[in-house]
Amino acid sequence: MLLFALLISIAFGFLSRRRPMERVKYIAWSLLLFLLFGIGIGWAMYPFSR
């Protein structure tokens, strides 16, 4: 999940931003949100796992 989130974040950052600093910020933010949502959804599904 980490590798997937990192690769997609990098691609989105380069796709949507032009300046290097903006790209870095965008990549960091989207990576953080990917991970937070992934872990959050994982915990949300936990009660239904058994």
Next chain:
Amino acid sequence: MSDQAENVVVPSPDKAREARAIAIGVAGWVVPGLGHALQKMWGRALTFFVVVGVLVIVGAGMRGNLFGSEGGDAFAALGYFADLGTGSFYWLAKYIEVGGPDVSHAYGDYGTRFLAAAGVLNLLAALHAYEAARGRKA
């Protein structure tokens, strides 16, 4: 001037630009990053080549399902469309995945998502290269 010279059809700059943009879009689809490289956007070109390449290599290495044209249902057709989005890397994935897909384990299922994401991402990049060539965004 002679009549012959007047009859020569010169494509308008808009049509020539549109044709070039389409060619760049198709090039970006066939080889990830090539559409941007042709416009000298080196950072984006390298990024898309590496990101799509890594997603395909990891996805195929995990023995993800690489859909073929003989799918049968709508999901298989969508999967084939997504996988085909990787362009020439579709055959690279086929070459890597000599043992065929194995989705009986979680790894294979993850690999299927990696391959589909690579294809959709490359289609997005090719569309971006096409739009940039038309002068709409950069």
